[in-house]
Amino acid sequence: MPDPTSTPQAPLIRFESVQKTFDGETLVVKDLHLSINQGEFVTLLGPSGSGKTTCLMMLAGFENPTGGDIFLGEQRLNSVPPHKRNFGMVFQNYALFPHMTVEENIRYPLKTRGMPAAEADRKVAGILDMIQLTPFAKRRPGQLSGGQQQRVALARSLVFEPRLVLMDEPLGALDKQLREQMQLEIKHLHEDLGLTVVFVTHDQGEALTMSDRVAVFNDGVIQQIDTPSNLYEYPANAFVAQFIGENN
Numbered sequence: 001m002p003d004p005t006s007t008p009q010a011p012l013i014r015f016e017s018v019q020k021t022f023d024g025e026t027l028v029v030k031d032l033h034l035s036i037n038q039g040e041f042v043t044l045l046g047p048s049g050s051g052k053t054t055c056l057m058m059l060a061g062f063e064n065p066t067g068g069d070i071f072l073g074e075q076r077l078n079s080v081p082p083h084k085r086n087f088g089m090v091f092q093n094y095a096l097f098p099h100m101t102v103e104e105n106i107r108y109p110l111k112t113r114g115m116p117a118a119e120a121d122r123k124v125a126g127i128l129d130m131i132q133l134t135p136f137a138k139r140r141p142g143q144l145s146g147g148q149q150q151r152v153a154l155a156r157s158l159v160f161e162p163r164l165v166l167m168d169e170p171l172g173a174l175d176k177q178l179r180e181q182m183q184l185e186i187k188h189l190h191e192d193l194g195l196t197v198v199f200v201t202h203d204q205g206e207a208l209t210m211s212d213r214v215a216v217f218n219d220g221v222i223q224q225i226d227t228p229s230n231l232y233e234y235p236a237n238a239f240v241a242q243f244i245g246e247n248n
């Protein structure tokens, strides 16, 4: 819970009047304003095609806004390449290397950035332990369940102690039970490590249980951004009321 007596901090991330078009005509993200605080868990929720992933890709640096600015603190991010942003990323299809063991998958990004072997060993062992993957260190992804594979992807996204972790439908490929278990694990990591997380999903229940705040998207526009309970009790318009209500 935020301390009500403290001075409000400057947001970690700000989208200011951000727009995106892929064909020069249709805006898939329209004049978007969004602030995300350090340590917050913010979910972009909305139907398929509403612009959530495009926003996440602009934040990651894989797409550029065609209008407006994105800031990290005071730094304008628009032209900063993805590898200089130090954000962790987790996607629905885990993108693990099938020929490498769990340990090697997690070590790979450290190796490519030239971390000395002894330091990389310590780092990998610490992360395996934290995500409870130590018993699986020598297995290859094909020898793991979907949930375990997603935990490896999660572990790999944390190796550089990122200031922000971006997750795009990370649990979309898992069955209901595993999905709920992973939701809890991600929440625990968020709390224990003090991570700032931007999470994309089209699943209302997932958004409402996991997030500090939820931005409800429709047609490239944030319809409302608020806490789960306020969205539920005080929907800003008919779209939000209906979309949030579909959860029940």
Ligand code: ADP
Binding pocket: 022, 028, 046, 047, 048, 049, 050, 051, 052, 053, 054, 055
């Ligand atoms: P969501 O994540 O909410 O499902 P997206 O951000 O993926 O939505 O897509 C928003 C809109 O932008 C969709 O109409 C989609 O077809 C379009 N779009 C996304 N990426 C591209 C691209 N690389 N080229 C052209 N159109 C795209």
